[in-house]
Amino acid sequence: MKSFYPLLLLFFIFNLAFSQTPCENGFAGEYPCHGYDLLSNVPVSVLANGLGNPEGSDIWGWVDPLDGKEYAIVAMTNSTAFVDVTDPVNPIFLGRLDTATSTSYWRDVKVYNNHAFIVADNVGNHGMQVFDLTRLRNVGALPITFTADAHYTEFGSAHNIVINESTGYAYIVGTSRNGPFSGGPAFIDISTPTNPVNAGGYPDEGYSHDAQVVTYNGPDTEHAGKEIYIGSNESEVLILDVTDKNNVIKLAEISYSQLGYTHQGWFTDDHRYFILGDETDELSYGFNTRTLVFDLYDLDNPVLSSTYDGPTTAIDHNGYVLGNLFFLANYRAGLRVLDISNIAAPTDAMVEIGHFDTHPESNSTAFNGAWSVYPYLPSGNIIISDIERGLFVIKSNTLSTEDVQPIKSVAFAPNPATYQTKITSNKQAITSVEVYNTLGKRIFSVNNINQKEYVLPVKQFAKGLYLVNINNTFTKKLIVK
Structure with missing residues (x-):
């Protein structure tokens, strides 16, 4: 089997070399686009090393502090794939870390202190895999089937993992509803990444599907410097002060009209606004992609500030803020990029300025296409995970068929x-x-x-x-x- 790996890798790299495609007349090859060009696409079959019939799920990134190299960490149904995207036109599939138990359609990953932390949902006693990302520096013959550097099993399955990098705590969300925390967040001290330590949890408000945790630096000075947890809890948004893990304080809960499934959201950089996606409201109510913006000027009394309606009926999934931009993985509508520089306004608070549609077949209301996006690589390259098509690397305004300057001669x-x-x-x-x-x-x-x-x-x-x-x-x- 080892003799097959180099052949697979050469075939893979050769085919990737044909991927860079400018966005011209609304398309980058077969993919509808506006303002974003395709640098490369790594198929699902390559990311899973040709094993089984996998699908893609979550994605995160890592930048090696030693040499600045950039990596995509792509969660799959059966494994977690590691791809060197330093040269985004010719990414290199380095290998994968297999699932700790069985396949899962919900595998999620985050990074802290040069380690990847991986959980999976509905897969028995999967727990949390810990992988030392510095091992990607010298991997030898490619691709590698990696092993975990640590395996934490004090919980079984989980839907997602959240990490506050400024405190070294991981928050495991979507654990078993029959478990010790009733599906609420479990707290783990990961300050020593390969020696995770149980720090309790919060069962009082039930199941938490997704969350973000920050060391708060927003306008509500009463909570300055506190560790604030904002959870998407199926039927509400929950705001907690989790600074003292033994004395969690509930600050507020948020509901809204035409609620389907409160799925995921993200703070603006100034911690003033929270941008929320509801995963099933498009299915339940028949309107276009809806994104809600909440004003958290007073963390104890949040209010709905505005609502954004997208151009398609596609379902919104994961969204992340970078400066004045909101990057939304919009399932069948691919990646949508929204300008939020006017987010305080009651109308037109968010305006779409670009997109890259990884699912060209349609923009209808179904669970295919772009699962998640990671827009934080220093190069400005954006990595997208697509359920059926794997890893996409794109960039804004880099390619064109126009001359840099006219040369009539x-x-x-x-x-x-x-x-x-x-x-x-x-x-x-x-x-x-x-x-x-x-x-x-x-x-x-x-x-x-x-x-x-x-x-x-x-x-x-x-x-x-x-x-x-x-x-x-x-x-x-x-x-x-």
Whole structure:
């Protein structure tokens, strides 16, 4: 079996090389888009190493503090996959960590102190797997089937894991309703990642499906510096002060009209607003994607500030805030990117400014397509997990078929090109040609040409978009197909 791995990897990388595709006329290849270009796609079958018939679920990212390399951590039904996306056009599948028990459609992962923490729902005594991400630096022959560095089993299944990185506590949500915390959050001290310590839990308000926990730095000065838990609890939003794990204080609960299933939400960066998604209201009431914004100026008395209606009937799933942008995994409608710079307004508080639809078949109301998104990589690249299609790496406004600057005196023919393109200058001689990929890496150069025509061989280039610099002065864009 080991002899098969290098062949699989070579096949995989070769096919990924054809993935970078600019968003032109509303499409990046087969994928509807606006403002976001496809850098690469890693299929589900590759992420699962060709085993079984898996699906994708959660996603998170990790940046190696030693060298700045970027990684996608993709949760699958049968495993957790690790992908080096430092070169987003040519990502490298490094290997996977198999499930601790059986397959699960709900596997979630978060990162703290260079370790991944993984839980799974409805799979018996899965507990929490802990994996040292620094092991990805030198993995040897690819791909690897990894083993966990620690396995915490003081709970069985769980729907999700939340980590407050500033305190070193993990909050396990969606545990067994018949367990010690009645489905409410379990608290675990992970300050030493491979030695998790039980720190109790909170059973008083029942099942908590998802949550965010922050060290509060918002406008309500009464709670400044406190550890605030905001949970999406199926039929309400629950706000807790969990600073003292032995004395949890309930601050508020939030309900709203036309409630389906209170699923997941995220604070704005200033901790003033909370953006909430209800997973089944589109199914139950027949309206378009609905996102609710709550004003938490007073944590003890939250109020509904505004409601955003999306352009499709697709179901909203996981959403995350980065500055003035809200990145929403919208199932069959793919990723939707909303400008929230006007979030205080009662109307038009959120405005869609871009999208990348990973499920081109339809935008209807069903559970397919984009499960989650991670927009926090320093490169600005965005990683998306799609249930059927695996990992997508996209980026805003990087690719185009327009020239960087007009060059009327220089022409390429053909462009797009397959085997070669002739560069022709009707004025000065061509002295040098350099070719760069979209990451700014030079992949080809030639000097001392001194002719008005030069045939550039492109057959050896991967399909995609390139920048061609002529005479260190002009740059044109070339598509290789």
